[in-house]
Amino acid sequence: MPSREPPKHTQILVVGGGPAGSYAAAALAREGFQVVLMEASKFPRYHVGESLIPSVRHYLRFIGAEEKVAQYGFAHKPGSAIKFNQFNREGYTDFVALGHDNSAWNVVRSEFDQLLLQHAASCGVQVFERTRVTSLSFAPPSPAFQGEDTLGRPVSATYVVDASVDSDSPSSPSSWSQYSSGEDDASTITFDYLIDATGRAGLMSTRYLRNRRINDSLKNIATWGYWRDTKMYAKGTARENAPWFEALTDESGWAWFIPLHNGLTSVGVVMSQKCHASRSRAMSEATPPPTPTVPSLPIDRQGSLVSRYLDALKSAPGVMDLIGDGVLTPVKSTSDWSYSASCYAGAGWRIIGDAGAFIDPFFSSGIHLAFTGGLSAATTVAASIRGQCTEAGAAEWHNRRVTTSYTRFLVVVLSAYKQFRAQSIDALADVGEANFDDAFGYLRPVIQGATEMGPQVSASELQRAFDFCVNLFSPTTPEEHKKVAALLAGKTSTVQGVLDVTKPLVDGKTLKEIMEDLNIESTAPSHVDGHDRRSSCDEDDGQDDSARTIKMVFDKVNARRVIHSDHSGIGGFEEEALGGLVARLVQGNLGLVRA
Structure with missing residues (x-):
């Protein structure tokens, strides 16, 4: 890593060299922007969170890092096995079934994170380890930004270089005080844009905005x-x-x-x-x-x-x-790790990764959300610099992108916890009505019925969303999915499309009609009260094993559609309009365009 002193000014300052910071920095440097990254630790350094999901490959490919990671030798992850009930077999999700390049890895985070930081440097990022940002200075607030963002635009950072920090230091301080202590030999750097990737310490969220909140349902x-x-x-x-x-x-x-x-x-x-x-x-x-x-x-x-x-x-x-x-x-x-913030962007600043929000280790969403925030920050900063939209519009897009992806994974994780605990979860305050509508607006008619929908999300509707999403973890096997696909062979494209995760959600009425067309009696979902009480081997409950299996396969594929674009790639950036804008993921012309 470069040993020279940081410059007096940079176009973009990224604070934090974990996966989120390294990703955002690399993406922006590849666009030709001047990027400085300051990291308090000396890499490699320990971090937990070893399991990745398939989307990571697609994110890495965009910044030219996929082959580096693929050839490193990390443990191959062909899928994942999940067992909710000791009386049931485990369910298995086969990543490779969706394509040979759809597998993921289990990684040693100290090595994975260092690989990403080194890649950022190879892309042209000026990386400074053992360099701890201790405080920020702000310009007067702009009338273009209202609400929480009354800080004004950040314009400079005070930092110290600590040669005593080594790779055995904590991966991420648990509080901002650990970052901000000791400014005897402080220096200052000015910048045009700030990206906060300071991890759990959360420079902007905990010290300046003070808008972090713990998720009560995941304490x-x-x-x-x-x-x-x-x-x-x-x-x-x-x-x-x-x-x-x-x-x-x-x-x-x-x-x-x-x-x-x-x-x-x-x-x-x-x-x-x-x-x-x-x-x-x-x-x-x-x-x-x-x-x-x-x-x-x-x-x-x-x-x-x-x-x-x-x-x-x-x-x-x-x-x-x-x-x-x-x-x-x-x-x-x-x-106390599960938390979120009410705002992730403002005039000249973006918050990404654990600096803004973290859900839970379940479903391995941490690196995915870090990369999502990193790409969103890079996209919106590039759009602002290139005049593709206003800075206020770019900040709002980042806010909605981070919140939408976070909320989708939060609901999926909470659906699993509803199963773990065998009881309903009071999580409406944690999810947020507006956030749910952005993330699951397309799901509401399916789980609630268009005629029953009110203007706001209700607690009962959220429980239905949990019951719908938990089918993602049903105890089916790849072999059963293949058998059901063979059963549907030769049927209409509509029927065959039931197994295509890229297709739109299918409502219960349509699924029932398809089951009837196949001469199979449709039955009630297994997860009727938040607890799967049936064994896949039960034969005395009036339901044929094959019918139950087909129903579970249909429901599992349907539930997977909820997060498929997030879980398996980055296509949602270009397809999902937020505020009338979509991302343009073209190297050399990264930014936002009208949908």
Whole structure:
């Protein structure tokens, strides 16, 4: 990385060199803009969040980084296995079925993040590590921006260079005070545009706007460790080494099992703070068992964090089976991570990645949303510089793009939590009525019925959205999808289109008619009360196994349409108009155009 001093002025300043910051910086530098990136840490540095989704390939391709990542040697991720119910088999989502280049990776984040930062530098970004921005200065506010953005346009940043920072430092400070301490040898850089990618610390959101809010419905604690010598999921099959996700048997949360290329497996448990506290109290009051009930450990299992972690894993029998005789390395924990902001852009500034919002580890949306924000910031800054729209219009587009993608993934994640906890989730305040309408306006007639729709989203409508989206995780297999496709072969294009995730959503009436045309009795959805109580092997409930399977396949494909454009590519940027504008993703002419 460059060792020279930062310039006195730059066209665009990116603060933070994680995936969001590196992505935005690389995209803008490839457009010929002058970009400086300041990162407080020295890479490589540790970070959790190893599992990626297929859209990442398409994002990387746009900035010319796909081959670098593909050839690096990260663990291949052909799909993912998810088990909601211990009485059901797991469901499996096959990424490769949608195309050979649709697979993803499980990555060691220290290596992945460094690869992206180095790529940004190779694109022409001036990268300065160990360079910590401590404060910002603003010009007087513009009358063009109303509401929250009364700060004015940011025009300069104060920073310090800390040679003592090394790669063992925390990946992201948990509060802004850790960023802002120590300005004895501070310098200043001026800029035209600011992109805040400061991660959880959140320079703009927590220190200046103060608009961060914790999602009450996802107040969780995650505890995780890394294991050696574990088993492999579905060894010898096309699903080999896919990650495994599992609901805890006590309905308090879920667990992950993610194999990595370095011989380690990331194994974590996520549960509500309330359940975590209850378990901790129970453990402190209980008499220790006379003999060990977990794999042998090279670390002190008497430590409270390790003990709580191992105790929680007992509620994930599938994960415990995959761990087998594995050996555990030190354990980590974090809490209160799910949050969002009411605003992600304003005059001359954009907020991206964890600096603005983070949902939950489930569904591996973190890097996707980081890249979404990064590309949106690059697109709207480029549009503003090139005069393709006003800066106010560009900022509004970024706000809506980030909020829309965030809300879609939030609803999908909450639908899964409704299953984990086997109860309804009061999340209307977390989702937001306006946000839901932007993200799911096309879904409302399908789940509610056009004649029943009111002007605002209701709590019951949100629960229906959860019940619709949770079908994304139904326990179907790729083989069953192929059998259903064979059954539909030779039928009309409308019927065959039911299995095409790129087609529009299909309402319940149409699905019922198709089932009747196939001489199959349509039945009520399995997820009628937020809890899948049926086993795929049940044969005494009056429903034929083949009919149930076909219905589950139809519902799963239909639910996948909700986030297909987000999950599997970047086409939504060019297809989904926001405020009458769509992105133009053409290198050398990146920006916004009229829809």
